[in-house]
Amino acid sequence: MAKIVYRRHDRNEMPLMPPEKRKKTFDEYALGFPVNVAIDEAYRCILCKKAPCIPVCPAELDIPKWIEQIQKENMVEAYRIIRDKSPFGAVCGRVCPQERQCESNCVLMFKDNGLSVAIGALERFAADTVRISGLPFEEEKAPETGKKVAVLGAGPAGLSAAYFLAKRGHKVVIYEALAESGGVMRYGIPPARLDRKALDFEIELIEKLGVEIKTDHVVGQTITYGDLKDEYDAIFIGVGSGRGKTIGVPGEGLIGVYTAIEFLTRINLYEAFKFPEEADTPIPRGKKVVVVGGGFTAVDCLITSLRLDNETHLVYRRTRETSSARDEEWDHVAEEGAILHWLTQPVEIIGNEKGEVVGIKCIKMELVPDEKGGRPRPKPVPNSEHIIECDIVVQAVGQGPNPLAYQDIPNLKIDKWQNLSTVDSRYRTNVEGVFAGGDVVNGGDTVVRAIRHGRDAAEAIDEYLKTGKWEYEEE
Numbered sequence: 001m002a003k004i005v006y007r008r009h010d011r012n013e014m015p016l017m018p019p020e021k022r023k024k025t026f027d028e029y030a031l032g033f034p035v036n037v038a039i040d041e042a043y044r045c046i047l048c049k050k051a052p053c054i055p056v057c058p059a060e061l062d063i064p065k066w067i068e069q070i071q072k073e074n075m076v077e078a079y080r081i082i083r084d085k086s087p088f089g090a091v092c093g094r095v096c097p098q099e100r101q102c103e104s105n106c107v108l109m110f111k112d113n114g115l116s117v118a119i120g121a122l123e124r125f126a127a128d129t130v131r132i133s134g135l136p137f138e139e140e141k142a143p144e145t146g147k148k149v150a151v152l153g154a155g156p157a158g159l160s161a162a163y164f165l166a167k168r169g170h171k172v173v174i175y176e177a178l179a180e181s182g183g184v185m186r187y188g189i190p191p192a193r194l195d196r197k198a199l200d201f202e203i204e205l206i207e208k209l210g211v212e213i214k215t216d217h218v219v220g221q222t223i224t225y226g227d228l229k230d231e232y233d234a235i236f237i238g239v240g241s242g243r244g245k246t247i248g249v250p251g252e253g254l255i256g257v258y259t260a261i262e263f264l265t266r267i268n269l270y271e272a273f274k275f276p277e278e279a280d281t282p283i284p285r286g287k288k289v290v291v292v293g294g295g296f297t298a299v300d301c302l303i304t305s306l307r308l309d310n311e312t313h314l315v316y317r318r319t320r321e322t323s324s325a326r327d328e329e330w331d332h333v334a335e336e337g338a339i340l341h342w343l344t345q346p347v348e349i350i351g352n353e354k355g356e357v358v359g360i361k362c363i364k365m366e367l368v369p370d371e372k373g374g375r376p377r378p379k380p381v382p383n384s385e386h387i388i389e390c391d392i393v394v395q396a397v398g399q400g401p402n403p404l405a406y407q408d409i410p411n412l413k414i415d416k417w418q419n420l421s422t423v424d425s426r427y428r429t430n431v432e433g434v435f436a437g438g439d440v441v442n443g444g445d446t447v448v449r450a451i452r453h454g455r456d457a458a459e460a461i462d463e464y465l466k467t468g469k470w471e472y473e474e475e
């Protein structure tokens with residue numbers, strides 16, 4: 001009998017709210033696959049035995065295994081397989097740069113139609129279906145060990161460490177400085193990109209395993225390392241890299257200049273878009289805003305500013321292709337009306353006699369080859385100064401660590417950027433019983449990499465709690 005061959009067709013694309021509509025709401029604009037589309041997309045996956053998508057996923061999810069479950073319409077099992085490696089499938093399905101990770105190495109990229117399986121959209125689908133349908137979802141955990149671990153910071157690194165430790169039967173308490181948990185997933189990434197119901201659901205599943213989250217606890221202030229070290233058998237530090245950097249030009253002290261973190265936190269945490277009726281925190285509306293930077297953070301500032309009816313510009317010293325944000329996101333903000341000035345570098349923020357911002361002076365750049373073989377360097381183009389008039393400047397040029405949580409740990413190794421140094425690939429610091437991971441160690445990366453750090457550190461902590469051994473060879 002002739003074999004029936006399933007004809008693969010083009011990839012199903014994520015449905016989006018139209019730009020005019022999405023500009024008026026902080027609700028999520030990527031709408032997710034309907035069931036029939038998700039199952040259809042899942043069938044595009046050929047379930048490779050040696051799947052090349054797995055090693056390029058920083059969390060090494062077993063992608064074909066859970067996509068096969070979507071093909072079988074068993075979303076609970078699909079989600080369970082995702083959660084074997086990561087407690088944040090709903091988040092990663094939305095915010096991971098899949099086109100540079102799993103999807104970049106999908107065999108369909110090199111066969112047939114050259115379009116990868118929409119792995120991110122399917123991951124989101126499995127997680128959302130479990131949440132929205134209310135299907136029973138219980139997770140197993142090992143019997144209680146009697147050991148206690150303190151986790152500092154409730155971002156993806158800390159929450160992931162807590163999840164995998166709780167599953168191994170350890171008691172975990174997270175100390176979080178802010179009033180809500182989630183780290184950058186809550187105070188940085190706007191709800192337009194990450195639905196808070198999806199985030200809350202995944203944090204609640206972690207709490208359901210017995211993890212206690214103490215919010216409004218600033219470690220180094222409300223509580224210190226000295227208080228924690230006697231009460232806990234091990235400590236994991238995952239306090240991120242949340243201190244906004246500035247661009248380093250004259251005029252940074254003017255009224256109307258924000259760091260990205262300050263700007264985004266006002267909206268995402270303190271709901272300043274409801275000011276003055278329902279919130280106390282003000283935010284500029286109907287103004288002219290210039291965002292400086294070219295990464296995830298810059299995109300999130302643009303998304304946020306556009307939703308406040310601001311005329312919104314981006315200034316970035318490199319090109320779109322050499323920026324670190326996702327390509328599709330530049331398309332989205334451009335569709336919503338953002339004006340993107342590539343190869344443009346700010347040299348001064350200009351103020352009026354009242355000390356308020358009235359413009360930003362910029363210079364054009366060109367990319368020239370790097371003598372040391374690195375990526376091309378931006379070089380100023382002579383006589384290209386120009387002024388972009390504006391009322392607000394948002395500096396989205398990276399974050400640095402805030403060492404408050406760990407500055408009183410005696411002899412703890414810190415690098416020249418104030419990041420925490422780990423001494424081996426098992427996330428150990430040089431102080432016995434103290435582990436660290438996520439942005440506080442790597443200085444700023446991705447959600448999925450923070451999740452991986454948390455997972456691997458949990459494994460190393462578990463081993464330490466069971467054996468009491470601390471010897472390591474410095475790597």
Ligand SMILES: Cc1cc2nc3c(=O)[nH]c(=O)nc-3n(C[C@H](O)[C@H](O)[C@H](O)COP(=O)(O)OP(=O)(O)OC[C@H]3O[C@@H](n4cnc5c(N)ncnc54)[C@H](O)[C@@H]3O)c2cc1C
Pocket residue numbers: 095096097152153154155156157158175176177178181182183184185188189217218219220238239240241242264296297298300399402404405437438439440444445446447448450
């Ligand atoms: C605006 C923005 C957008 C981003 N967008 C993306 C994206 O789309 N995709 C992606 O993959 N990555 C993105 N990233 C990067 C990603 O969010 C981070 O790499 C990731 O959140 C790091 O996780 P973490 O747990 O190490 O730190 P964080 O998420 O920063 O969490 C650290 C937590 O520790 C708490 N903390 C700090 N100090 C103390 C203290 N003294 N005591 C107690 N708690 C403390 C903080 O309040 C915070 O809740 C983005 C980053 C930013 C800033």
